[in-house]
Amino acid sequence: MNILDKLNQDMKDAMRNKEKQRLMVIRSVKSAIQNEVINKGENLSEDEVLTVLTREMKQRKESLHEFEQAARTDLVDKTNAEIQILTEYMPSQLSDSELRQIVEDTVSETSASSKADMGKVMGAIMPKVKGRADGSKVKEYVEQSLT
Structure with a gap:
């Protein structure tokens, strides 16, 4: 199952299970992927989808750093949860x-x-x-x- 199919399936599951945080993150990622499709004018390869996911992860990590410096624990917790959800779609990290x-x-x-x-x-x-x-x-x- 490719990343996009997994996102679609997990989005349906999140809706059924009323997981608002998970649904919001998946929709955000799907939106970023769709914007990339529009910019490119054709469907994305698996590598290009991975590039979008990596960019989304990087943005959240940068935000997390800023929130930690500002001592915004509410936003730190929320962003950590988003990073955890995104990690499920990323390939396993190298040691x-x-x-x-x-x-x-x-x-x-x-x-x-x-x-x-x-x-x-x-x-x-x-x-x-x-x-x-x-x-x-x-x-x-x-x-x-x-x-």
Whole structure:
């Protein structure tokens, strides 16, 4: 079952079970996907849907950080719940050791030797870990590897 089918099925289940928070998050994601379909003019591939999901997750994590700084515990709780729901649709995350191994392999493949090669390495890694690792963590590991 692809991500869009799972979203549709879970939306129906959330309506039946009167899960307002879950329904709101799913509708929000489906809306973002639909906006992307409209912008593109054609249906999205599974990778493109994953890109939209990743963007939605990133927005919520950034909001969470802001809410924590403002000491808005009500919004922190709400945003944490949304992140938890979105996590169900994301592919399983890579462990630190798996991510480090991918970084090391990619640095070797690209023959990168200094921080000047960072863009080349990041460009090669990101398609490999799409949706399975946080970009900031990848960047951190690449920087460590290139120093």
